[in-house]
Amino acid sequence: QQVRNDTEAISLASTDFGHIVKEIPEAVFYPTTSNDIITLLKQANDNTTPIAARGQGHSVRGQSMAQKGIVVNMTSFGNEGGRIIIVSEGSSFGPYVDVGGEQIWINVLGETLKHGLSPVSWTDYLYLSVGGTLSNAGISGQSFRFGPQISNVYELDVITGKGDFVTCSRNKAPDLFYSVLGGLGQFGIITRARIALAPAPTSVKWVRLLYNDFSAFSRDQEHLISMNGRMEKNGVDYLEGFLLMRQGPFDLSFYPEPDQLRITTLVNQTGIVYLIELAKYYDATTQNSVDKDLQLLLNRLGFVRGFAFSKDATYLEFLNRVRAEELKLRKLGLWEVPHPWMNLFVPKSRISDFDSGVFKDIFLKNKVPAGLIIIYPMNRNKWDDKMSAMTPNEDVFYAIGLLHSSTPEEWEAFDNVNKQILEFCRVAGIMFKQYIPHYETEHDWINHFGSKWGNFQLKKLQFDPKKILAPGQKIFNS
Numbered sequence: 033q034q035v036r037n038d039t040e041a042i043s044l045a046s047t048d049f050g051h052i053v054k055e056i057p058e059a060v061f062y063p064t065t066s067n068d069i070i071t072l073l074k075q076a077n078d079n080t081t082p083i084a085a086r087g088q089g090h091s092v093r094g095q096s097m098a099q100k101g102i103v104v105n106m107t108s109f110g111n112e113g114g115r116i117i118i119v120s121e122g123s124s125f126g127p128y129v130d131v132g133g134e135q136i137w138i139n140v141l142g143e144t145l146k147h148g149l150s151p152v153s154w155t156d157y158l159y160l161s162v163g164g165t166l167s168n169a170g171i172s173g174q175s176f177r178f179g180p181q182i183s184n185v186y187e188l189d190v191i192t193g194k195g196d197f198v199t200c201s202r203n204k205a206p207d208l209f210y211s212v213l214g215g216l217g218q219f220g221i222i223t224r225a226r227i228a229l230a231p232a233p234t235s236v237k238w239v240r241l242l243y244n245d246f247s248a249f250s251r252d253q254e255h256l257i258s259m260n261g262r263m264e265k266n267g268v269d270y271l272e273g274f275l276l277m278r279q280g281p282f283d284l285s286f287y288p289e290p291d292q293l294r295i296t297t298l299v300n301q302t303g304i305v306y307l308i309e310l311a312k313y314y315d316a317t318t319q320n321s322v323d324k325d326l327q328l329l330l331n332r333l334g335f336v337r338g339f340a341f342s343k344d345a346t347y348l349e350f351l352n353r354v355r356a357e358e359l360k361l362r363k364l365g366l367w368e369v370p371h372p373w374m375n376l377f378v379p380k381s382r383i384s385d386f387d388s389g390v391f392k393d394i395f396l397k398n399k400v401p402a403g404l405i406i407i408y409p410m411n412r413n414k415w416d417d418k419m420s421a422m423t424p425n426e427d428v429f430y431a432i433g434l435l436h437s438s439t440p441e442e443w444e445a446f447d448n449v450n451k452q453i454l455e456f457c458r459v460a461g462i463m464f465k466q467y468i469p470h471y472e473t474e475h476d477w478i479n480h481f482g483s484k485w486g487n488f489q490l491k492k493l494q495f496d497p498k499k500i501l502a503p504g505q506k507i508f509n510s
């Protein structure tokens with residue numbers, strides 16, 4: 033059945049991973065072909081019905097919801113067409129894969145690995161849809177070298193808000209291509225993406241290094257991302273970072289049991305331990321040299337001696353690492369809980385002020401439970417400013433994820449901490465950008481898009497003049 037308004041379909045479409053916002057649609061539409069979506073969008077234009085594509089609903093603030101509108105549940109898409117994931121190896125720009133916008137990245141990886149190939153840029157968690165991550169940017173520890181996922185797209189099929197089917201790329205209908213990438217679902221529904229591939233490694237050295245000093249930590253992170261050529265052999269293949277804070281909570285399961293106590297002691301002594309997580313990929317041809325290469329690299333870094341931990345994983349295990357966390361949390365009933373998450377991009381020139389004002393003052397001093405805090409730098413020249421995604425205006429900026437899980441009673445307290453952080457940045461004049469942004473007033477959106485706002489508005493008029501798409505973002509209907 034293509035249109036459903038039963039309780040099950042409606043209640044799924046009126047919630048998301050955030051468990052904070054609830055917006056109830058009139059109905060949920062289950063398309064199988066592009067024509068289904070075209071017909072729906074043409075009708076919706078006639079009636080000005082709000083329409084939201086829902087990939088996996090892993091937004092945290094209702095971005096894939098449509099109050100009194102129609103949610104397009106993309107999971108049914110492609111079921112009749114058979115064209116879901118196709119790997120092509122011979123082309124002038126190298127191997128690529130054509131994937132449905134509804135596909136989740138774990139399945140893209142599974143298919144491409146059968147050919148010994150893999151996308152190069154990832155998100156930490158792979159059960160997100162291609163259309164959903166390309167509507168934001170898609171970032172992870174590979175972004176410093178390859179850019180976000182949106183930098184690795186060759187072509188898209190998009191059904192615009194007007195209901196027109198358009199194949200677009202840097203050369204063909206480039207306005208639509210650039211608008212849609214990072215475009216928060218405002219211009220069209222992505223039904224296919226052509227994504228760059230490269231030979232896949234088989235294995236990974238997965239390393240964590242502990243620091244008790246922020247400046248040594250950030251210096252090393254910035255040094256590691258400066259080695260960012262596509263074929264770079266001496267650097268790392270993945271780089272992220274985390275915080276371990278005295279007040280917790282933190283998870284020590286990565287580390288050998290005999291080391292866990294001394295890690296806890298280090299955290300208690302210093303209050304905050306900064307942790308670099310890096311990975312070096314290898315395969316049969318490099319397995320004899322990878323340990324030596326890694327050692328050479330580590331010798332030059334300033335982590336606390338004796339606090340380097342390494343393990344081997346398959347490439348698949350490593351990329352799919354968050355799945356193991358998900359399954360653990362699900363078992364404890366801690367996955368489907370409120371997630372008042374906030375992600376920021378902070379310019380390198382102000383990162384140490386952010387450390388003092390947010391990590392040391394707001395969190396540590398006030399003993400605020402910190403949840404998972406992720407922090408790692410990226411190179412802006414790997415992003416394409418013609419795309420809709422926003423970054424700070426500096427060559428290097430840090431992605432900071434403040435990923436709290438909470439009880440239904442407590443999420444507002446965490447959200448108040450988020451507000452305090454935003455206020456701190458405002459007062460300190462830190463020119464950050466929100467990633468996976470959440471704003472509720474036009475004024476804030478104008479501020480977010482800065483000099484791109486005029487063009488963003490124009491493209492909205494061109495591709496979705498009735499402003500029916502992705503109302504849950506609250507950009508044009510706040």
Ligand SMILES: Cc1cc2nc3c(=O)[nH]c(=O)nc-3n(C[C@H](O)[C@H](O)[C@H](O)COP(=O)(O)OP(=O)(O)OC[C@H]3O[C@@H](n4cnc5c(N)ncnc54)[C@H](O)[C@@H]3O)c2cc1C
Nearest residue numbers: 087088089090091133155156157161163164170171217222
């Ligand atoms: C556990 C977890 C880990 C995460 N880790 C990362 C990470 O490491 N890096 C990162 O970058 N992000 C990460 N995210 C955030 C994630 O990338 C975004 O929330 C993304 O939007 C989720 O994809 P989705 O398929 O669930 O999208 P949805 O929540 O379903 O949709 C998001 C937006 O995209 C629109 N949309 C959905 N499908 C389409 C389509 N086919 N065409 C056009 N628009 C569409 C929706 O209307 C909505 O506005 C994480 C999220 C979670 C829950």
